Amino acid sequence: MRRDLFRSAFVLGSCVALCCLSGAHVAAAQPSDAGVVVREDFSSRGLPGQWRVVGGKWRVDGGRLVGDSGVGRGVVTFGGGSADFRFEARARFERGEESKRWFGLGVDVPASGSRPETVGVVRGGKTGFSFGEGSGEGAPVPFVGAADGEVRVRVEARGRQAVWFLDDRQVLVTSRSQASGGVALAVGGGTVSFDDVRVTRVRSSAFQRVAAAPVTVVAHRGASSVAPENTMVAQEVGRRSGAVFIENDVRLSSDRVPFLMHDTTVDRTTDGVGNLSALSAAQLRGLDAGSWFAPAFAGARIPTLAEQLADLRTRGGSLLLETKQADSIEDIATVIDVVRAENMTGRVMVQSFDPQHLRWVRALAPEIPLGLLRDKLDADPVAVSQELGLALYIPSGAALEARPGVVGDLHAAGLGVWVWTVDTAERWGRYDGYGVDGVITNRAGELNGWLSGRAAGR
Structure with missing residues (x-):
């Protein structure tokens, strides 16, 4: 077959960077x-x-x-x-x-x-x-x-x-x-x-897995166990590790350019100091965001959201974007403007611990799916999800263990359930058994290998 024969047909087997396998080991949501x-x-x-x-x-x-x-x-x-x-x-x-x-x-x-x-x-x-x-x-x-x-x-x-x-x-x-x-x-x-x-x-919820399908693999801050988090190299490794979504965090510079950064300050993950929101885009572009992780990553930069989205658009992948800083709807609008400018509204989902952030996203871009992060379960997750217009409810693993039956309740309401941030096979198996639809992990390649190995009966 000629190389241009199909735009998107994927090799399977040992190539877990493009696909992953799972046996019918869980009663996953069937539309x-x-x-x-x-x-x-x-x-x-x-x-x-x-x-x-x-x-x-x-x-x-x-x-x-x-x-x-x-x-x-x-x-x-x-x-x-x-x-x-x-x-x-x-x-x-x-x-x-x-x-x-x-x-x-x-x-x-x-x-x-x-x-x-x-x-x-x-x-x-x-x-x-x-x-x-x-x-x-x-x-x-x-x-x-x-x-x-x-x-x-x-x-x-x-x-x-x-x-x-x-x-x-x-x-x-x-x-x-x-x-x-x-x-x-x-x-x-x-x-x-x-x-x-x-x-x-x-x-069906687009985020509920069909019967016999594997969990969606989400690379937390890119492949953050093997590359400096929230960088383009971490995104590339996450993509090659088979992640369907790359998860990253966004904050605004002093001149209102969205950059990828988890912490309030740049101190931990760059050679600079200070609050990111107090630094200009030019200052942020000059920081080394890789040396702290390992000498091999020296010179890695803090990406802008636009740079990240352009890479995903041209080379593949979707984005789970966490809003870390948003004091007003104007802050959220700045982020949404970049997503639209890069023609990526169809491949971005926004998540946040702050329900107000999600309300602002919904008002500005109702076409973008939303996920609510929780370190503890709400008293009524279904009611909260419906009020916010969510596609996904995203609890921590510990929160989910307190009430695993909530997965079925959310599925019945048409919602997907992802869990954060899970890095061991024992916990992957436990939450997979609960019926979750996706796993956010620092170890995307290992999770895909675990899924493939279990499907092959190893």
């Missing part, structure tokens, strides 16, 4: 059906109405849809139109060289078949199925399946995130979908047949 919009068993002779062939040759034969890629790739688009849906099909390789044939389910494909698009690719091979990344390279799925047998494929798409399953086992996840809801079937390197194609709109 309810809100209506089947496509149901096709190909009992008629012709291609269903409104299905559009944009590549290759497609026909209905023997109660199955048959796609032949020809010399390029075959694509047929149809249905969709929703950001939250389930896409299911049964597929079987019919013809083609084993190492080259593939098929894909697309969850973000314009009706015209134009790019960019998001398609998960399944390859046939002697050891089973694998996903490729456009270059045609892939890693085996950690179970063996017959290359010529039929496989059930399901995609759970929630906003920008999509999770692919083969025979009910998760094999691929991406958070880079454009969330257009345009669905498609694609084939390459030969002939593939499909049956029982169904698209179902679902009602």
Whole structure:
């Protein structure tokens, strides 16, 4: 396959920097059906109405849809139109060289078949199925399946995130979908047949994980266990460690430029001194934010929020942004202006310990999801969440242990639950058992390795 074939299909296996696996070890939130919009068993002779062939040759034969890629790739688009849906099909390789044939389910494909698009690719091979990344390279799925047998494929798409399953086992996840809801079937390197194609709109919090999916991995202050926190190098390591979200803190300089910094002062994490809010952007840019951590990071700088967002936009990743300093709605507006200027409202969530910060964000940018941080649980977390218009309730691990049943209550109300800041396998397992949807950790790579190892039965 050519490198430009798919914008966002991810290699799985040992490459935990791009995806992570988990067995069906927890009764995670399963969204309810809100209506089947496509149901096709190909009992008629012709291609269903409104299905559009944009590549290759497609026909209905023997109660199955048959796609032949020809010399390029075959694509047929149809249905969709929703950001939250389930896409299911049964597929079987019919013809083609084993190492080259593939098929894909697309969850973000314009009706015209134009790019960019998001398609998960399944390859046939002697050891089973694998996903490729456009270059045609892939890693085996950690179970063996017959290359010529039929496989059930399901995609759970929630906003920008999509999770692919083969025979009910998760094999691929991406958070880079454009969330257009345009669905498609694609084939390459030969002939593939499909049956029982169904698209179902679902009602779900985009932050609740679907059944059998792993927790969302959130890199706390970037990969802060191995790189200086709140720096671009920490963000890069967090991304390569497989984190879906990078968590960082924002404060305003004296001339009102948003910078990434957890503490009130720059004393602990730079070679400077003083309150960040008393220093200008020029002064902050001159500080060394890496030497305190290790000599190898000497010269790392405090990033501006704009620099961070530009990197995420072009190189991948989403941001969980904690507001640390906001004395007025104007302070929050300054942060929101940067998010909008970088065209990143669809990939940023704002969290805070201060409910007033979240009220201001909601008033200024209702399209940005909100999370409330808590070191102790509210008496009624559901009521507080509903009053604030939250997408996520984010307690500390200790707070969650006091009332683990609150996860079910929040799920029933349509909310997601993430937990902070958890760095040991024993606690990962405990909170995963509670059914949390995400884990904020200083050790994103280790958490992804733990998830992959458990899924593989180690």
